[in-house]
Amino acid sequence: MILSGNISTAKSIEINNDTIVELDETIVVYLGKPMTDAVLGTNSVHTVTIMDDDEAQVNWNPDSQSVNEDAGTVTVTAKLDQPDPGETITVTYSLTGSALQGVDYIDDGDPIQITPGAISGQKQITIINDTLVELDETIILKMDDPTNAQKGTKTDNTITIADNDFPNIEWQIISQSIAEGNTQIALIASLDQVYTKADVTASVTVSGTATSTKDYLLLDNNLRIVKGTTSDALTVTIKEDQDVEPNETIILSIVNPVNATLTATSVHTLTITDKDLPYVEWALETQVVDEDRGLVSVSARLDQVHPRADVSIQYTLTGTATNGVDYTLDIDTLTIKKENDSTPYLSKFMMTQRLN
Incomplete structure:
Protein backbone atom coordinates (compact mmCIF):
# COMPACT_ATOMS: atom_id res chain seq x y z
CA MET A 1 0.00 0.00 0.00
CA ILE A 2 1.26 3.45 -0.96
CA LEU A 3 -0.08 5.92 1.55
CA SER A 4 -1.71 9.16 0.46
CA GLY A 5 0.90 11.79 -0.18
CA ASN A 6 3.72 9.22 -0.73
CA ILE A 7 5.21 8.18 -4.03
CA SER A 8 6.49 4.70 -3.08
CA THR A 9 6.43 1.87 -0.63
CA ALA A 10 8.66 -1.19 -0.03
CA LYS A 11 8.29 -4.85 0.86
CA SER A 12 11.08 -6.86 2.53
CA ILE A 13 11.90 -10.39 1.39
CA GLU A 14 13.92 -12.50 3.82
CA ILE A 15 16.65 -14.53 2.07
CA ASN A 16 17.50 -17.84 3.74
CA ASN A 17 21.21 -18.60 3.83
CA ASP A 18 21.73 -22.35 3.24
CA THR A 19 24.81 -24.50 2.68
CA ILE A 20 23.69 -26.11 -0.55
CA VAL A 21 25.92 -25.65 -3.56
CA GLU A 22 23.49 -24.59 -6.26
CA LEU A 23 22.96 -22.31 -9.21
CA ASP A 24 21.99 -18.70 -8.66
CA GLU A 25 18.23 -18.50 -8.09
CA THR A 26 15.59 -15.87 -8.80
CA ILE A 27 12.51 -14.46 -7.12
CA VAL A 28 10.14 -12.85 -9.62
CA VAL A 29 7.54 -10.44 -8.15
CA TYR A 30 4.61 -9.38 -10.34
CA LEU A 31 2.57 -6.24 -9.57
CA GLY A 32 -1.10 -6.95 -9.56
CA LYS A 33 -3.82 -4.55 -10.72
CA PRO A 34 -4.06 -1.60 -8.31
CA MET A 35 -7.22 -1.77 -6.30
CA THR A 36 -7.89 2.01 -6.14
CA ASP A 37 -6.73 5.34 -7.53
CA ALA A 38 -3.90 3.99 -9.80
CA VAL A 39 -3.34 2.14 -13.02
CA LEU A 40 -0.66 -0.55 -13.70
CA GLY A 41 2.47 0.81 -15.36
CA THR A 42 4.83 -0.92 -17.78
CA ASN A 43 7.46 -1.91 -15.20
CA SER A 44 5.28 -4.40 -13.40
CA VAL A 45 7.75 -7.31 -13.00
CA HIS A 46 10.61 -7.28 -10.46
CA THR A 47 13.34 -9.97 -10.45
CA VAL A 48 15.51 -10.65 -7.40
CA THR A 49 18.57 -12.87 -8.12
CA ILE A 50 19.95 -14.81 -5.15
CA MET A 51 23.67 -15.28 -5.75
CA ASP A 52 24.77 -18.60 -4.28
CA ASP A 53 27.79 -18.17 -2.02
CA ASP A 54 28.34 -21.82 -1.10
CA GLU A 55 31.28 -23.92 -2.24
CA ALA A 56 31.72 -27.66 -2.10
CA GLN A 57 34.47 -29.19 -0.02
CA VAL A 58 36.97 -31.39 -1.81
CA ASN A 59 38.88 -34.25 -0.17
CA TRP A 60 41.17 -37.02 -1.31
CA ASN A 61 39.19 -40.24 -1.44
CA PRO A 62 40.87 -42.34 -0.24
CA ASP A 63 43.53 -40.28 1.44
CA SER A 64 45.87 -43.25 1.88
CA GLN A 65 46.46 -46.42 -0.10
CA SER A 66 49.14 -49.02 -0.74
CA VAL A 67 50.14 -50.50 -4.09
CA ASN A 68 52.72 -53.08 -5.09
CA GLU A 69 55.71 -51.83 -6.99
CA ASP A 70 54.63 -53.88 -10.01
CA ALA A 71 51.07 -52.46 -10.02
CA GLY A 72 51.75 -50.33 -13.08
CA THR A 73 49.55 -47.38 -12.10
CA VAL A 74 47.68 -46.01 -9.12
CA THR A 75 44.48 -43.97 -9.33
CA VAL A 76 44.15 -40.74 -7.36
CA THR A 77 40.62 -39.42 -6.69
CA ALA A 78 39.48 -35.99 -5.53
CA LYS A 79 35.87 -36.09 -4.30
CA LEU A 80 33.35 -33.37 -3.41
CA ASP A 81 31.00 -33.52 -0.47
CA GLN A 82 28.29 -32.40 -2.93
CA PRO A 83 28.29 -31.74 -6.66
CA ASP A 84 28.58 -28.23 -8.01
CA PRO A 85 26.07 -27.81 -10.83
CA GLY A 86 27.61 -24.72 -12.30
CA GLU A 87 31.37 -24.62 -11.85
CA THR A 88 34.36 -26.69 -12.93
CA ILE A 89 36.54 -27.37 -9.91
CA THR A 90 40.28 -27.58 -10.41
CA VAL A 91 42.44 -29.41 -7.86
CA THR A 92 46.19 -28.86 -7.93
CA TYR A 93 48.74 -30.34 -5.56
CA SER A 94 52.41 -30.57 -4.69
CA LEU A 95 54.43 -33.79 -4.32
CA THR A 96 56.54 -34.92 -1.38
CA GLY A 97 57.41 -38.27 0.19
CA SER A 98 60.33 -40.68 0.13
CA ALA A 99 59.68 -41.92 -3.43
CA LEU A 100 61.40 -40.01 -6.21
CA GLN A 101 59.68 -38.60 -9.27
CA GLY A 102 61.16 -40.18 -12.39
CA VAL A 103 62.84 -42.95 -10.38
CA ASP A 104 60.02 -44.58 -8.44
CA TYR A 105 57.01 -43.04 -10.18
CA ILE A 106 55.97 -40.68 -12.98
CA ASP A 107 53.37 -37.96 -12.48
CA ASP A 108 52.50 -35.64 -15.38
CA GLY A 109 51.70 -32.74 -13.04
CA ASP A 110 48.27 -32.08 -14.55
CA PRO A 111 45.54 -30.96 -12.11
CA ILE A 112 42.40 -32.95 -11.45
CA GLN A 113 39.26 -31.47 -13.01
CA ILE A 114 35.79 -32.05 -11.55
CA THR A 115 33.23 -31.06 -14.15
CA PRO A 116 29.89 -29.37 -13.27
CA GLY A 117 27.46 -31.83 -11.74
CA ALA A 118 30.13 -34.48 -11.13
CA ILE A 119 31.02 -35.65 -7.65
CA SER A 120 34.68 -36.52 -8.28
CA GLY A 121 37.63 -36.41 -10.64
CA GLN A 122 40.56 -38.77 -11.10
CA LYS A 123 44.03 -39.13 -12.53
CA GLN A 124 46.64 -41.88 -12.68
CA ILE A 125 50.24 -41.97 -11.53
CA THR A 126 52.63 -44.48 -13.11
CA ILE A 127 54.60 -46.71 -10.71
CA ILE A 128 58.10 -47.74 -11.86
CA ASN A 129 58.99 -51.36 -11.12
CA ASP A 130 62.71 -51.59 -10.37
CA THR A 131 64.95 -54.40 -9.06
CA LEU A 132 66.32 -52.60 -6.02
CA VAL A 133 65.78 -54.09 -2.59
CA GLU A 134 64.55 -51.12 -0.62
CA LEU A 135 62.12 -49.95 2.02
CA ASP A 136 58.52 -49.23 1.11
CA GLU A 137 58.35 -45.69 -0.25
CA THR A 138 55.69 -43.01 -0.18
CA ILE A 139 54.22 -40.45 -2.56
CA ILE A 140 52.41 -37.67 -0.69
CA LEU A 141 50.07 -35.40 -2.65
CA LYS A 142 49.48 -32.18 -0.70
CA MET A 143 46.36 -30.44 -1.97
CA ASP A 144 46.59 -26.76 -2.88
CA ASP A 145 43.62 -24.41 -2.54
CA PRO A 146 41.22 -25.65 -5.22
CA THR A 147 39.49 -23.39 -7.69
CA ASN A 148 35.71 -22.95 -7.05
CA ALA A 149 35.80 -25.18 -3.99
CA GLN A 150 37.20 -25.35 -0.51
CA LYS A 151 39.68 -27.81 0.90
CA GLY A 152 38.15 -30.40 3.16
CA THR A 153 39.85 -32.21 6.02
CA LYS A 154 41.63 -34.89 3.97
CA THR A 155 44.11 -32.81 2.03
CA ASP A 156 47.17 -35.10 2.21
CA ASN A 157 47.03 -38.23 0.08
CA THR A 158 49.70 -40.81 1.01
CA ILE A 159 50.42 -43.56 -1.50
CA THR A 160 52.71 -46.31 -0.20
CA ILE A 161 54.70 -48.22 -2.82
CA ALA A 162 55.28 -51.70 -1.39
CA ASP A 163 58.63 -53.01 -2.60
CA ASN A 164 58.39 -56.42 -4.28
CA ASP A 165 62.09 -57.16 -4.61
CA PHE A 166 64.14 -59.64 -2.58
CA PRO A 167 67.90 -60.05 -2.36
CA ASP A 274 92.51 -87.62 2.22
CA LYS A 275 96.06 -87.50 3.59
CA ASP A 276 96.38 -91.13 4.70
CA LEU A 277 98.80 -93.45 2.89
CA PRO A 278 98.96 -97.24 2.94
CA TYR A 279 101.93 -99.20 4.27
CA VAL A 280 103.96 -101.19 1.75
CA GLU A 281 105.77 -104.40 2.70
CA TRP A 282 106.99 -107.67 1.28
CA ALA A 283 104.37 -110.36 1.35
CA LEU A 284 107.07 -112.70 2.74
CA GLU A 285 110.16 -111.62 4.61
CA THR A 286 112.16 -114.71 3.57
CA GLN A 287 111.91 -117.70 1.30
CA VAL A 288 114.25 -120.56 0.34
CA VAL A 289 114.35 -121.94 -3.20
CA ASP A 290 116.38 -124.65 -4.90
CA GLU A 291 118.94 -123.55 -7.43
CA ASP A 292 117.12 -125.44 -10.15
CA ARG A 293 113.79 -123.74 -9.38
CA GLY A 294 113.98 -121.69 -12.53
CA LEU A 295 111.74 -118.76 -11.52
CA VAL A 296 110.86 -117.32 -8.15
CA SER A 297 108.25 -114.69 -7.36
CA VAL A 298 108.78 -111.96 -4.78
CA SER A 299 105.61 -110.00 -3.92
CA ALA A 300 105.10 -106.58 -2.33
CA ARG A 301 101.73 -105.63 -0.89
CA LEU A 302 99.79 -102.74 0.73
CA ASP A 303 97.93 -102.94 4.01
CA GLN A 304 95.08 -100.95 2.40
CA VAL A 305 93.98 -100.35 -1.14
CA HIS A 306 95.09 -96.95 -2.41
CA PRO A 307 92.10 -95.61 -4.36
CA ARG A 308 93.62 -92.33 -5.46
CA ALA A 309 96.85 -93.25 -7.23
CA ASP A 310 99.21 -96.00 -8.28
CA VAL A 311 101.90 -96.80 -5.72
CA SER A 312 105.44 -96.86 -7.11
CA ILE A 313 108.09 -98.69 -5.08
CA GLN A 314 111.81 -98.63 -5.61
CA TYR A 315 114.06 -101.41 -4.34
CA THR A 316 117.75 -102.22 -4.10
CA LEU A 317 119.62 -105.50 -4.30
CA THR A 318 122.26 -106.77 -1.88
CA GLY A 319 123.32 -110.18 -0.62
CA THR A 320 126.00 -112.74 -1.49
CA ALA A 321 124.40 -113.82 -4.77
CA THR A 322 125.46 -111.86 -7.82
CA ASN A 323 122.96 -110.41 -10.31
CA GLY A 324 123.79 -111.68 -13.77
CA VAL A 325 125.81 -114.57 -12.35
CA ASP A 326 123.58 -116.31 -9.80
CA TYR A 327 120.29 -114.73 -10.92
CA THR A 328 118.96 -112.27 -13.44
CA LEU A 329 116.80 -109.28 -12.45
CA ASP A 330 116.48 -105.90 -14.11
CA ILE A 331 116.41 -103.06 -11.57
CA ASP A 332 113.07 -101.36 -12.03
CA THR A 333 110.25 -99.68 -10.11
CA LEU A 334 107.59 -101.91 -8.67
CA THR A 335 104.05 -100.53 -9.26
CA ILE A 336 100.84 -101.44 -7.45
CA LYS A 337 97.90 -100.19 -9.47
CA LYS A 338 95.16 -98.24 -7.73
CA GLU A 339 92.08 -100.28 -7.07
CA ASN A 340 88.56 -99.56 -6.01
CA ASP A 341 87.87 -102.64 -3.91
CA SER A 342 88.89 -103.32 -0.33
CA THR A 343 91.25 -106.23 -0.93
CA PRO A 344 94.99 -105.45 -0.59
CA TYR A 345 96.53 -105.80 -4.02
CA LEU A 346 99.69 -107.88 -4.49
CA SER A 347 102.16 -106.83 -7.17
CA LYS A 348 104.78 -109.39 -8.26
CA PHE A 349 108.10 -109.27 -9.99
CA MET A 350 109.97 -112.30 -11.35
CA MET A 351 113.55 -113.39 -10.84
CA THR A 352 115.20 -115.77 -13.31
CA GLN A 353 117.76 -118.25 -11.94
CA ARG A 354 121.12 -118.49 -13.68
CA LEU A 355 121.59 -121.81 -15.51
CA ASN A 356 124.44 -124.02 -14.22
Missing part, protein backbone atom coordinates in the same frame (compact mmCIF):
# COMPACT_ATOMS: atom_id res chain seq x y z
CA ASN A 168 69.71 -63.07 -3.75
CA ILE A 169 71.09 -65.50 -1.19
CA GLU A 170 74.21 -67.41 -2.21
CA TRP A 171 77.43 -68.94 -0.94
CA GLN A 172 80.36 -66.55 -1.01
CA ILE A 173 82.37 -69.24 -2.78
CA ILE A 174 80.97 -72.30 -4.53
CA SER A 175 83.81 -74.78 -3.97
CA GLN A 176 86.88 -75.35 -1.83
CA SER A 177 89.13 -78.15 -0.61
CA ILE A 178 90.34 -78.89 2.89
CA ALA A 179 92.69 -81.58 4.14
CA GLU A 180 91.29 -84.27 6.37
CA GLY A 181 91.86 -83.53 10.04
CA ASN A 182 90.13 -82.37 13.17
CA THR A 183 89.45 -78.86 11.98
CA GLN A 184 86.52 -76.51 11.48
CA ILE A 185 85.57 -74.47 8.47
CA ALA A 186 82.99 -71.68 8.21
CA LEU A 187 80.79 -71.62 5.12
CA ILE A 188 79.43 -68.12 4.58
CA ALA A 189 76.10 -67.42 2.88
CA SER A 190 75.53 -63.81 1.90
CA LEU A 191 72.98 -61.48 0.33
CA ASP A 192 73.75 -59.37 -2.72
CA GLN A 193 71.74 -56.50 -1.19
CA VAL A 194 70.83 -55.53 2.36
CA TYR A 195 67.28 -56.47 3.35
CA THR A 196 65.85 -54.34 6.15
CA LYS A 197 62.22 -55.46 6.37
CA ALA A 198 62.73 -58.84 8.04
CA ASP A 199 65.23 -61.62 8.66
CA VAL A 200 66.19 -63.82 5.72
CA THR A 201 66.02 -67.54 6.50
CA ALA A 202 66.85 -70.69 4.57
CA SER A 203 67.65 -74.35 5.10
CA VAL A 204 70.69 -76.26 3.85
CA THR A 205 70.49 -79.81 2.53
CA VAL A 206 73.60 -82.00 2.49
CA SER A 207 74.67 -84.65 -0.02
CA GLY A 208 77.95 -85.92 -1.44
CA THR A 209 80.24 -88.89 -0.90
CA ALA A 210 81.38 -87.97 2.62
CA THR A 211 79.51 -89.57 5.52
CA SER A 212 78.00 -87.49 8.29
CA THR A 213 79.46 -88.13 11.79
CA LYS A 214 82.20 -90.31 10.26
CA ASP A 215 83.84 -87.77 7.98
CA TYR A 216 82.28 -84.52 9.19
CA LEU A 217 79.85 -82.93 11.62
CA LEU A 218 77.25 -80.28 10.79
CA LEU A 219 75.30 -79.45 13.92
CA ASP A 220 73.00 -76.82 12.41
CA ASN A 221 71.74 -76.64 8.84
CA ASN A 222 69.66 -73.47 9.16
CA LEU A 223 70.67 -70.02 7.96
CA ARG A 224 69.35 -66.79 9.44
CA ILE A 225 70.57 -63.46 8.11
CA VAL A 226 69.32 -60.81 10.51
CA LYS A 227 67.60 -57.87 8.84
CA GLY A 228 70.01 -55.08 8.07
CA THR A 229 72.97 -57.49 7.77
CA THR A 230 74.26 -59.42 4.79
CA SER A 231 75.61 -62.81 5.89
CA ASP A 232 75.45 -65.86 8.12
CA ALA A 233 77.73 -68.88 8.43
CA LEU A 234 77.49 -72.62 9.01
CA THR A 235 80.32 -74.41 10.78
CA VAL A 236 81.46 -77.78 9.43
CA THR A 237 83.86 -79.91 11.48
CA ILE A 238 86.13 -82.13 9.38
CA LYS A 239 87.03 -85.33 11.23
CA GLU A 240 90.25 -87.32 11.20
CA ASP A 241 90.47 -91.04 10.41
CA GLN A 242 93.16 -93.52 9.39
CA ASP A 243 91.42 -94.88 6.33
CA VAL A 244 93.09 -94.68 2.96
CA GLU A 245 90.19 -93.54 0.82
CA PRO A 246 89.24 -91.37 -2.14
CA ASN A 247 88.80 -87.65 -1.69
CA GLU A 248 85.24 -87.11 -0.50
CA THR A 249 82.72 -84.34 -1.03
CA ILE A 250 80.17 -82.52 1.08
CA ILE A 251 77.62 -80.78 -1.14
CA LEU A 252 75.61 -78.12 0.67
CA SER A 253 72.56 -76.68 -1.11
CA ILE A 254 70.60 -73.66 0.10
CA VAL A 255 66.85 -74.39 -0.14
CA ASN A 256 63.51 -72.88 0.86
CA PRO A 257 64.62 -69.27 1.32
CA VAL A 258 62.24 -66.82 2.96
CA ASN A 259 62.58 -63.15 1.93
CA ALA A 260 65.28 -64.03 -0.60
CA THR A 261 65.72 -65.77 -3.94
CA LEU A 262 68.15 -68.48 -5.01
CA THR A 263 70.85 -68.16 -7.65
CA ALA A 264 73.15 -70.60 -9.43
CA THR A 265 75.66 -70.14 -6.61
CA SER A 266 73.37 -71.67 -3.99
CA VAL A 267 75.31 -74.97 -4.08
CA HIS A 268 78.69 -75.29 -2.35
CA THR A 269 81.00 -78.28 -2.86
CA LEU A 270 83.48 -78.92 -0.07
CA THR A 271 86.11 -81.53 -0.95
CA ILE A 272 87.87 -83.38 1.87
CA THR A 273 91.30 -84.40 0.61
